[in-house]
Amino acid sequence: MTTRIVELRKNVLHKNDALAHTLRGRFQAAGCTVLNWVSSPGTGKTELLKQVMIRLRAQGYRPAALVGDLETDNDARRLAESGAPARQIETHTLCHLEADMVERHLDGWTLADFDFLFIENIGNLVCPAAWDLGEDVRIVLLSATEGEDKPLKYPKLFHTADVVVFTKMDLAGPCEFDEATAERNVHAIRPDVAIWKTSARKGDGLAEFCEYLTTLRPAQQPPGKGSPDC
Ligand SMILES: Nc1nc2c(ncn2[C@@H]2O[C@H](COP(=O)(O)OP(=O)(O)O)[C@@H](O)[C@H]2O)c(=O)[nH]1
Numbered sequence: 361m362t363t364r365i366v367e368l369r370k371n372v373l374h375k376n377d378a379l380a381h382t383l384r385g386r387f388q389a390a391g392c393t394v395l396n397w398v399s400s401p402g403t404g405k406t407e408l409l410k411q412v413m414i415r416l417r418a419q420g421y422r423p424a425a426l427v428g429d430l431e432t433d434n435d436a437r438r439l440a441e442s443g444a445p446a447r448q449i450e451t452h453t454l455c456h457l458e459a460d461m462v463e464r465h466l467d468g469w470t471l472a473d474f475d476f477l478f479i480e481n482i483g484n485l486v487c488p489a490a491w492d493l494g495e496d497v498r499i500v501l502l503s504a505t506e507g508e509d510k511p512l513k514y515p516k517l518f519h520t521a522d523v524v525v526f527t528k529m530d531l532a533g534p535c536e537f538d539e540a541t542a543e544r545n546v547h548a549i550r551p552d553v554a555i556w557k558t559s560a561r562k563g564d565g566l567a568e569f570c571e572y573l574t575t576l577r578p579a580q581q582p583p584g585k586g587s588p589d590c
């Protein structure tokens with residue numbers, strides 16, 4: 361029985377990886393930079409993403425967002441307050457997003473209309489690690505309220521991070537969040553990965569983080585210059 365379950369899981373993952381590969385090609389052809397945001401529930405993904413999209417739009421970029429939750433479209437409505445298109449993916453029982461959910465929720469959108477597609481994953485430090493969504497960059501977030509040890513407890517996810525963001529830094533003092541220890545723990549799992557420190561509530565670090573995001577755009581492609589074919 362165990363062997364059959366493992367085989368089934370391998371097949372499903374293989375299918376997901378193939379679709380993610382196809383999606384990645386579509387995103388790249390359209391000139392749309394895609395970022396998969398992963399963290400535990402309540403880290404501040406939605407709040408930070410909303411503030412980031414407001415800032416990017418003010419600079420002339422065209423962001424859009426897909427956001428996953430088991431139930432409710434609360435986060436899509438919060439993200440839409442930025443003025444950017446936002447769609448909710450409700451997974452009901454599933455604890456992570458998969459490439460086919462992303463593909464289905466792109467229906468009716470023209471990817472070349474977006475400079476950035478942000479995908480807010482289901483709040484979970486375990487399952488999303490294994491699922492490629494066709495993203496260019498995986499962002500793993502850790503809030504000052506969660507404790508410094510999460511990278512050590514959930515190494516698989518932190519190992520897949522292209523970039524790490526510490527959130528809710530306005531609460532670092534009251535929560536006695538030890539930044540240096542948290543950084544050391546991240547780097548123990550993912551040496552040299554860049555770590556950004558933000559407070560979506562106070563605005564700290566947002567300008568620098570947005571500036572970094574704009575460097576992820578393909579060279580020579582200013583805001584609003586996606587390929588019209590995709
Ligand atoms: N103090 C503070 N609270 C924040 C910050 N970012 C988010 N929050 C709050 O943390 C809670 C969870 O945020 P949310 O964006 O929904 O987290 P998500 O589940 O990761 O998407 C909400 O009550 C937010 O208002 C922040 O930078 N500082």
Ligand SMILES: [Mg+2]
Binds near residue numbers: 407
């Ligand atoms: Mg959220």
